[in-house]
Amino acid sequence: MTRKITASAPGSVMLMGEHAVVKGYWAVACALDKNISVTLTPRADREVLIRSELATYQASLDDLSIDDRLSFVLKAIQLQLSELTRGFELDISAEFSHTLGLGSSAAVTVATVKVLAEYTHQSLSRAEHLKKSLAVVHGVQKRGSGTDLAASIYGGVIAYKVDPCEVIPLSGLPIICLHYVGYKTKTPEVLSIVAQKAKRHPHIYRDIYKMMDSVTCAAINAIKDEDWQGFGELMNIYQGQMDSLGVSDAKLCEIIYSLRKDSRIQGAKISGSGLGDCVISLGAEIELEGFQQIKLTVAKTGISLTESESKGESND
Known part of the structure; x- marks a missing residue:
């Protein structure tokens, strides 16, 4: 018998602090009740086999190739190569689509880092877990505040600051809902647009x-x-500050002001970098014609780890 290790990490959403967090200021985020699970099954050889909805992958630990569809998982493995003496299989499952965002890359990263640490008998504090996970993200995309990583690790609602790194768990579970505008602009592209505008008005920005x-x-x-x-x-x-940065647009504003017309809505703003993606609302769940509604529940807890027994080690 051999043990299977499963880490389940919640998705997340930004509540406040977009753009400012990468400048060293505070952000607020929360974990969601939709998880990504990564199950590790030990192997007796040095092969790595990964199965997910995005891709199936197989290679030796001695010759890991790049697959952009699994970039965060493979980077997590690469950063642990010195500790890995034997191969393994990873089965990845998600309770939400990666196309919705919701911190899917962060969730799969913290879950993969967790199962690899357990497999190599490393005990991680939450701070160490966050540091290792952020190294993975920076290894893939060179930038990222880590706010979504912290939310997935700690759970609930958190306040977060990058440098010096600080995470403050907050009490209270807000009633929130997302409204998808129907298109996205990739975060690096949005940040580049904002950076160009900031060059023209540095003091104002x-x-x-x-x-x-x-x-x-x-x-x-x-x-x-x-x-x-x-x-x-x-x-x-x-x-209003997101508008000032130039990351709002007509469709996002249509959603925001349609929501604010309803007295049951206490607040509405862009969630994420902007120029597409989602508006987050606080208060009642309201459907807007023409826009996808994503009902959310804040998860009280962050990443969890479970173990189970399987017959023998895989060698297939």
């Missing part, structure tokens, strides 16, 4: 980021007090 941080810090206090009306008002204020 610095002030925008500082204002974003002031709003986020006030939002952190509102969450601590479970003042959801106040938090919703701060969401609306933060959206």
Whole structure:
């Protein structure tokens, strides 16, 4: 008999702090009740076999090739090669589509890092887990604040700052919902657009980021007090700063103002980098004609680990 190791990591969504977090300011995010699970089955040889909806992959630990469809998983393996003496199989399953975002890359990263650490008998604190996971993300895409990683690891609602790295778990579980606009602009492209605008108005953009941080810090206090009306008002204020950065557009604004017309909605803003993707609302679940609604529940807990027994080690 041999043990199978399964790590289940929740998806996540940004509540506040977009763009400002990469400048060293505070962000707020939460874990969701939709998980990505990674199950590791030991092998007696040095082969690695990965099975997921995105791709099936097989290679030797001594000759790992690149597959962009599994870039975060393979980078996590590469960074652990010195500790890996035998191969393994990874089976990856998701309770939500990667096309929806929801921190899917972060969730699969923290889950893969966790099962590899367990397989190689490494005990990780949450801070160490976050550091290793962030190294994976930076190895793949050179940038990233790690806010979604922290949310998947810690669970619940968190306040997060990059440098120095600090994670503060927050009490309270907001009622939130996402509304997908129907298209996306990749985050690196959005950041590049913002950077070009900031070059023309550097002092103004610095002030925008500082204002974003002031709003986020006030939002952190509102969450601590479970003042959801106040938090919703701060969401609306933060959206004004997103407009100032130039990452809002007509369709996003249509969703935002349609939501705000309903008295049951306490706040609505872009979630993520902007120029597409989703609007997040606080309060009642409301469907808007022409836009996909994604119902969300905040997960109280972060990544979890379970073990089970299987017959023998795989060698296929």
